[in-house]
Amino acid sequence: MIALKALEIAKMCKGLGEIHGVTxxxxxxxxxxxxxxxxxxxxxxxxxxxxxxNMGEAxxxxxxxxxxxxxxxxxEIGAYVPSHPMPGDLIFWYRKKSNLEKGHVGIVESYDGENxxxxxxxxPPTPSFVKSYSYNYxxxxxxxxxxxxxxxxxxxxxxx
Numbered sequence: 255m256i257a258l259k260a261l262e263i264a265k266m267c268k269g270l271g272e273i274h275g276v277t278x279x280x281x282x283x284x285x286x287x288x289x290x291x292x293x294x295x296x297x298x299x300x301x302x303x304x305x306x307x308n309m310g311e312a313x314x315x316x317x318x319x320x321x322x323x324x325x326x327x328x329x330e331i332g333a334y335v336p337s338h339p340m341p342g343d344l345i346f347w348y349r350k351k352s353n354l355e356k357g358h359v360g361i362v363e364s365y366d367g368e369n370x371x372x373x374x375x376x377x378p379p380t381p382s383f384v385k386s387y388s389y390n391y392x393x394x395x396x397x398x399x400x401x402x403x404x405x406x407x408x409x410x411x412x413x414x
Contacts (some may be wrong), residue, residue, distance in 0.1 A: 347406055369391060
């Protein structure tokens with residue numbers, strides 16, 4: 255399954271990220287974005303993991319720099335909201351205050367019925383690195399973090 259391969263790639267990237275003192279910049283960020291655009295890189299990281307997992311095949315979905323646009327692209331190819339998260343699913347947040355179209359995204363690493371562990375890039379503080387974060391799944395709807403107040407939007411699973 256491509257989603258589980260993408261998850262394995264994400265796990266191998268833990269600790270990689272921005273150069274110290276510079277937001278959204280660095281060799282790893284440029285690698286996952288694939289261009290010279292200075293933009294948030296959480297969605298680019300997720301796309302890059304799935305592209306590596308699907309190497310040699312046509313892209314599964316349209317790449318985007320912004321998480322909520324990626325969310326919409328996935329819905330267009332048949333991604334759906336599962337009854338509970340599973341490894342390889344994507345989890346999305348939106349921003350309560352600013353840059354509403356950007357949002358945030360990560361790859362579900364595990365779910366034990368109570369807590370969901372998510373591998374994320376571009377998670378505050380700066381400099382940010384690919385890292386695992388744990389959330390109480392039942393509390394996610396009301397969870398806020400960071401200066402832009404990210405709020406849970408959805409978990410999506412790619413069609414098989």
